[in-house]
Amino acid sequence: MLKLTRKTEYALIALRHLQQVKKDEIVSAKEIANVYKIPITILSKVLQELSKEEYIQPVQGPLGGYKLKAKLDKISMTVFFETMEGPLGIMDCYYDDSKCELVNTCNIRTPIERLNNKMRDMLNNMSVKDVTH
Numbered sequence: 001m002l003k004l005t006r007k008t009e010y011a012l013i014a015l016r017h018l019q020q021v022k023k024d025e026i027v028s029a030k031e032i033a034n035v036y037k038i039p040i041t042i043l044s045k046v047l048q049e050l051s052k053e054e055y056i057q058p059v060q061g062p063l064g065g066y067k068l069k070a071k072l073d074k075i076s077m078t079v080f081f082e083t084m085e086g087p088l089g090i091m092d093c094y095y096d097d098s099k100c101e102l103v104n105t106c107n108i109r110t111p112i113e114r115l116n117n118k119m120r121d122m123l124n125n126m127s128v129k130d131v132t133h
Contacts, residue, residue, distance in 0.1 A: 008084045010117050011037055012047045016132035018056060018068040028065035033061070055128075072129035078120055080128050090116050 017032050029047050033040040047066055050056045059067040066124045081088050093110050103109070113123075 005085060005107055006042065007046055007049075010043055011080075012128075012132060014037065014066075015044065015055065015068070015072065017126060018066060019072060019132050020127070023070065024067055026059045026063065026065040026067050031065070047131065049084070051060060052094055072132060073127045075128045077123040077126040077128060077131060081123065088120060090119065 013036050014032050018027060021027055029044050029051055033043045050060045055070045056066045078088055093103050
């Protein structure tokens with residue numbers, strides 16, 4: 001089954017929340033965690049990663065938190081998923097560094113590669129804003 005990890009789910013939830021508040025409004029990790037019942041420790045790590053990737057901007061101080069930094073309509077879902085999770089593929093053998101012993105004799109590698117390319121094309125044509133709007 002293809003599915004998002006909690007990390008990516010929480011990242012999308014946080015980005016959607018930040019997208020829905022007033023421009024430049026600062027939102028704390030605690031506020032997001034409370035609203036969506038997300039464990040604060042996990043959410044804090046996700047927010048740090050989003051900050052490192054410059055999707056959001058951390059704001060220091062007693063009234064600190066986060067605000068949206070990137071234009072979400074400029075970030076494809078492929079780029080976002082690969083930023084959060086690593087290479088996007090439905091099977092490990094899609095990548096050359098796979099240690100699959102069947103790679104030279106596999107009879108489904110080509111059809112899987114076509115399927116993977118179609119999935120990537122679809123996600124390349126979707127922005128993060130399309131998902132979080």
